[in-house]
Amino acid sequence: MFLFIGGIQPKTVTLDHTPRLCPHCGLAQARLKRVDDYVSLFFVPVFPLRRGQPVLMCDHCGAASSPHEPYSPHVEEKPGEKCAHCGFPLESTFNFCPRCGHRA
Numbered sequence: 881m882f883l884f885i886g887g888i889q890p891k892t893v894t895l896d897h898t899p900r901l902c903p904h905c906g907l908a909q910a911r912l913k914r915v916d917d918y919v920s921l922f923f924v925p926v927f928p929l930r931r932g933q934p935v936l937m938c939d940h941c942g943a944a945s946s947p948h949e950p951y952s953p954h955v956e957e958k959p960g961e962k963c964a965h966c967g968f969p970l971e972s973t974f975n976f977c978p979r980c981g982h983r984a
């Protein structure tokens with residue numbers, strides 16, 4: 881019989897090393913981290929079991945807060961040009977409408 885010393889162990893991953901402003905202490909020492917649950921064997925994380933949510937963890941005061949806008953890149957809505965002939969949305973680089981060939 882083998883003696884297994886296994887279990888589940890949390891592992892903190894730093895997602896972004898850029899220091900951010902901590903909402904608790906106001907210092908720019910918070911970093912975006914994520915705590916994953918790992919299946920460990922002999923106290924060594926072997927493979928990830930569950931991915932945690934990204935949190936802002938402060939190196940200074942240790943506070944964990946949810947990041948304001950972690951992965952929602954703001955999509956810029958530009959009032960794009962439209963083809964005068966068929967209304968197809970045109971990129972400003974287009975000289976001709978790709979749909980109907982109308983000159984923009």
Ligand SMILES: [Zn+2]
Nearest residue numbers: 902905938941
């Ligand atoms: Zn702090």
Ligand SMILES: [Zn+2]
Nearest residue numbers: 963966977980
């Ligand atoms: Zn057109």
